[in-house]
Amino acid sequence: MVKIPNTFGMDVRTKVWAEYHSVDELRTLLSRYRGEQMMAVGAGSNLLFTGDYDGVLLHSAMRDTQVVSQTDTTIDIEAQAGLVMDDLVAQTVAQGLWGLENLSYIPGEVGASAVQNVGAYGVEAKDVIIAVKTIAIADGNERVFSNAECHYGYRDSIFKNQLKGQYIVTSVIYRLSKTPKPVLDYGHLRAVTGDTPTPQQVREAVTTIRRQKLPEVNEIxxxxxxxxxxxxxxxxxxxxxxxxxxxxxxxxxxxxxxxxxxxxxxxxxxxxxxxxxxxxxxxxxxxxxxxxxxxxxxxxxxxxxxxxxxxxxxxxxxxxxxxx
Ligand SMILES: Cc1cc2nc3c(=O)[nH]c(=O)nc-3n(C[C@H](O)[C@H](O)[C@H](O)COP(=O)(O)OP(=O)(O)OC[C@H]3O[C@@H](n4cnc5c(N)ncnc54)[C@H](O)[C@@H]3O)c2cc1C
Structure with a gap:
């Protein structure tokens, strides 16, 4: 049995921990373990394992990003599921892009953020997601979900309801803005950033506030x-x-x-x-x-x-x- 990484620090184990580096490798794993209980996991920062897992946990080690298209005012970026969400936020903010800055310092990975519809400081992942690429656990086929097809709600999506446990997110496409789109009306953000901050200033303000209020995952x-x-x-x-x-x-x-x-x-x-x-x-x-x-x-x-x-x-x- 292999120890399951989880931010709660629970001492829980899984029969198999399977990490994949390509979609082909994921398909091979799905065939190999067909008939076993299987589940996709990210960093384990929103999971409470009630005991050991008698099956296969699948984790993405795919962490690349690429620009898929752009206009004068927007840019579409595809990020692979295993990328740490906060690393993606840091990358896009460093390029002066708007859209993800309020989601700074949320633990976890890109794949889960599209399943969970993570949110903070008046912004949710669904506000910037345009498509979610997945692989069906049943047959290994790819299916791309548009934002509307994800049925997003408060910390909710189709992947947590009707299609729970059926698809593995392999990458997420976000539409970010090259022109200022600050969302500052939640919490005390505007008081810290003023009315015309850069994305980096919003990121810093959000990170500072979160550090004061929430436990650091590697400490508690x-x-x-x-x-x-x-x-x-x-x-x-x-x-x-x-x-x-x-x-x-x-x-x-x-x-x-x-x-x-x-x-x-x-x-x-x-x-x-x-x-x-x-x-x-x-x-x-x-x-x-x-x-x-x-x-x-x-x-x-x-x-x-x-x-x-x-x-x-x-x-x-x-x-x-x-x-x-
Ligand atoms: C200190 C702290 C602060 C937090 N603050 C916030 C916050 O402000 N806002 C917020 O929304 N959340 C917050 N969270 C919760 C957590 O960060 C998010 O839910 C995050 O998206 C979980 O990511 P993960 O990679 O750890 O996913 P996991 O916890 O590993 O998995 C979460 C769910 O997603 C599924 N999943 C994971 N990866 C995939 C994949 N590739 N394909 C299909 N399904 C997948 C899993 O099966 C599971 O159902 C916080 C957590 C902590 C510990």
């Missing part, structure tokens, strides 16, 4: 935000607001989004510990591996948090982290 184990922010119907929100006038909220399609971090903090969980797992004291949305946590510690802590939020607010919060 975590998978980032453990829960998604819930969206509640407007009537339920009005009733809650009457009871909790300071409750933060954002109007979104289909209702009102309430920060899960606020709900969790109100329930008294900030800094609380269960076995080796803990609610991060600087950001209660994050569960951390404080001291040799087991998957069971994390799952029990997460369950208890969900239950107490449900009991107090009648709101269901769901994990953002993928349980395997």
């Amino acid at each position: 184990g975590s998978a980032g935000s453990f829960f998604k922010n819930p969206v509640v119907p407007t009537e339920q929100f009005q009733a809650l607001l009457a009871q909790y006038p300071t409750m933060p909220h954002f109007a979104v399609e289909g209702g009102v989004k309430i920060p899960a971090a606020w709900l969790i903090e109100q329930c008294g969980w900030k800094g609380k510990r269960l076995g080796g797992a803990q609610v991060y004291d600087k950001q209660p949305l994050v569960l951390v591996n404080a001291d040799q946590a087991t998957p069971q510690d994390v799952m029990t802590l997460a369950e208890q948090i969900c239950q107490s939020v449900k009991t107090r607010f009648n709101i269901t919060i769901n994990p953002e982290v993928n349980y395997i």
Whole structure:
């Protein structure tokens, strides 16, 4: 059994860890292990393995980028799935291109970012993705998904729902802008960058803020935000607001989004510990591996948090982290 890399720092193993350096090599692996349980993984920064994996984990070692087309104002860049997402952001920002700068310092790789629709500071991957190239696990055939075909939603895509476990992302094509397109209205970004920053200045501001709020993956184990922010119907929100006038909220399609971090903090969980797992004291949305946590510690802590939020607010919060 081979140890599975994962940012939570869980001691979990897989029967086979298979890394491929070309699409042909991926197809060979798919044929070789046909009939076995198989799954694509990136850096393991959004995964909670609940135990050892009795199958084959496939990981891309393809990390190139290439320009596929451009106009006076835009440039389409294809990045291979195994490239570290933050390296791609650093490369594009260094060229003065706009689009990825708000996604600075998010752990993980390009392939997963298109599956997860990663987002931060008012930007989501779906805002810049124009196509996702994949290989079908069933027959090794290539299928290219347009942005619309990916059915993107909040930390969601077709690859997490209808087509879960069926396609391996091999590369992602992004359309970036050569002309300024700053998105600064989220958090305190504009206060740090001013109104006319360069992409590099936005990247630096985002990175600095994230470092203050989130645990560094090589210091404290975590998978980032453990829960998604819930969206509640407007009537339920009005009733809650009457009871909790300071409750933060954002109007979104289909209702009102309430920060899960606020709900969790109100329930008294900030800094609380269960076995080796803990609610991060600087950001209660994050569960951390404080001291040799087991998957069971994390799952029990997460369950208890969900239950107490449900009991107090009648709101269901769901994990953002993928349980395997
Ligand atoms: C400290 C910290 C901060 C974070 N902050 C943010 C944030 O601000 N915003 C945000 O959105 N996320 C955030 N995350 C979560 C995480 O960074 C993202 O979900 C990231 O996209 C995961 O990338 P990964 O390569 O580690 O994927 P993994 O965790 O290995 O996999 C995630 C999912 O993608 C699938 N997958 C991976 N690669 C492929 C592929 N090539 N083809 C098909 N499926 C694939 C896996 O099967 C799995 O379902 C944070 C995590 C941490 C630890």
